[in-house]
Amino acid sequence: MKLAPPMTLTQLEQAIWRTVAYVDLFDYPLTAVEIHRYLDGVPATASEVAQELASSPALADHLRYHEGFFCLPEREEIIETRHERNRRAQSLWTEAVRYGRIMAQLPFVRMVAVTGSLAMNNVADDADIDYFIVTENGRLWLTRFLVIGLVRLAARRGIVLCPNYFVAESALTLPERNIYTAREIVQMVPLFGHDVYAQLRQQNCWASQFMPNADGPPLVQIPEPEPAAWPQAVAELPLRTPLGAWLERWEQARKIEKLQKQQNGSGESCFTAVICKGHFQAHQQRTLTAYQHRLNTSTDFADYAD
Numbered sequence: 001m002k003l004a005p006p007m008t009l010t011q012l013e014q015a016i017w018r019t020v021a022y023v024d025l026f027d028y029p030l031t032a033v034e035i036h037r038y039l040d041g042v043p044a045t046a047s048e049v050a051q052e053l054a055s056s057p058a059l060a061d062h063l064r065y066h067e068g069f070f071c072l073p074e075r076e077e078i079i080e081t082r083h084e085r086n087r088r089a090q091s092l093w094t095e096a097v098r099y100g101r102i103m104a105q106l107p108f109v110r111m112v113a114v115t116g117s118l119a120m121n122n123v124a125d126d127a128d129i130d131y132f133i134v135t136e137n138g139r140l141w142l143t144r145f146l147v148i149g150l151v152r153l154a155a156r157r158g159i160v161l162c163p164n165y166f167v168a169e170s171a172l173t174l175p176e177r178n179i180y181t182a183r184e185i186v187q188m189v190p191l192f193g194h195d196v197y198a199q200l201r202q203q204n205c206w207a208s209q210f211m212p213n214a215d216g217p218p219l220v221q222i223p224e225p226e227p228a229a230w231p232q233a234v235a236e237l238p239l240r241t242p243l244g245a246w247l248e249r250w251e252q253a254r255k256i257e258k259l260q261k262q263q264n265g266s267g268e269s270c271f272t273a274v275i276c277k278g279h280f281q282a283h284q285q286r287t288l289t290a291y292q293h294r295l296n297t298s299t300d301f302a303d304y305a306d
Contacts, residue, residue, distance in 0.1 A: 009058050015042035016052060020063060020070055021294050022179065025287055027078040028122050029069035036213055038183065043212040082122065089121040095159050096129045097191060097222055099150065103131065103163070104192035105227050106146045107236040108139040110169060111193030111200070116162075119187045119220060128160035132188055134196050137168045137274070141252040142239060144276055164278040169196070171274040173203045179291070180284045182207035186214040191224055 009017065018040040023030055030038070036049040052059060053070065063070050069079050100112045116130030117123050135143040144166050151161045167174075174181055185207045190197035201215075208215055238244065256271040259278065263269050268279040 012042055012044055012048065012052055013056055013059055015040050015044070016049065016059060017062060018295070020072060022291055024072050024075060024078070025290050026117075026120075026122060027081050028120065029071035029075075029079050029082055031068055032070070034219065035070060037219060038186070038211055039213050040179070041210060041212070085117075085123050086121045088125075088127075089118055089123040092118055092123055092127070092129060093222070095154075097224055099129070099154055099159070099161055100131065100191040101224065101227060102150055103133065103147055105232050106143065106150070107232060107239055108136040108143045109147075109193075109232075110134045110136055111190065111196035113188040113190045113193075113197060114222075115165070115184055115188045119189045119218070121220060128162040130165075131161065131163040132165045132184075133163055133167075134172070134193065134200070135166060135168050137170050138245070139239065139248055140166055140168045140274060140276060141255060142244065142248045144255070145251050166276040168274040169199075172196075172200045175270075176284075177206055177209075178284075178288060179210045180287055182210035186211055187218060189218050189220050189222055191222055192226055194226070 016035055016039065019035050019038050020030060022040065023038070032050050032053050033046070035053065036044070036046045039049065053063075053065075062073065064073055064076055066076050067079055069082065071078055096114050096118060100114065103109055104112045111132075111134035113132045114130065115132045117127050118129055133143070133147065144163075147163050147166075151163065154161050174185070185201065185204050205215075239247070252273060255276075259269070259271050259276075268277070268282055268284050270277040
């Protein structure tokens with residue numbers, strides 16, 4: 001597979017190539033609309049991107065187009081992979097929304113969003129359903145305890161839920177600023193708590209440095225009505241007490257100690273009073289390393305790679 005584009009590529013052509021090269025790591029070809037939205041580091045209009053894709057000889061030499069998708073040379077087989085994974089994703093969305101609604105009704109949950117492969121309809125055989133959850137301040141660990149109870153109930157039905165990122169409302173600005181985290185932000189699909197989602201996007205506007213065209217809602221949208229607020233408010237009452245505060249501190253101390261022992265040197269996990277990020281597999285670092293390797297294979301990207 002030819003990775004390095006020619007020295008003659010313009011800035012926009014390089015950005016298009018980088019965008020396709022990044023998602024190739026996930027066996028994921030892109031449409032022209034998707035290339036525009038996720039364009040790597042260069043602001044451009046949709047028509048400008050479409051024009052380059054249609055008429056650039058350099059891109060024609062270093063990208064392939066088939067069935068409405070663009071991919072790297074000798075990677076046309078991932079187009080069928082995308083079709084297969086998209087079909088698989090459709091069967092998961094029903095469960096993702098169903099359990100997401102239950103999560104949204106648990107005490108102190110303020111936002112539920114789907115992340116990971118399902119957010120892009122790129123679901124492999126063994127994929128689970130990843131969730132990003134925002135909680136009220138001061139009750140993150142109690143909320144997580146309740147959500148994990150739901151995870152265990154779903155597992156009895158063969159449904160694998162993975163709520164691996166919890167943040168309190170005071171911690172919406174995510175600490176890691178790289179293309180991987182930026183894509184997670186702009187790709188996540190909010191199910192419930194859209195007002196909080198809007199705050200999350202606004203407080204992470206730094207993501208536009210990586211994808212300046214992705215400031216709107218995600219391409220995948222699930223139009224679900226918000227659940228009634230009063231049952232949640234009633235369920236929260238007994239936990240808005242000194243006993244609830246004590247339980248939060250106890251659960252926080254107990255789980256942070258346990259989860260830190262599971263880290264195995266992964267620098268991607270984080271456990272504090274306002275964040276529970278259970279990313280134990282170093283998937284982000286592996287992806288960034290592989291992407292950097294692709295950039296380093298070409299002298300065209302020497303400055304960009306630095």
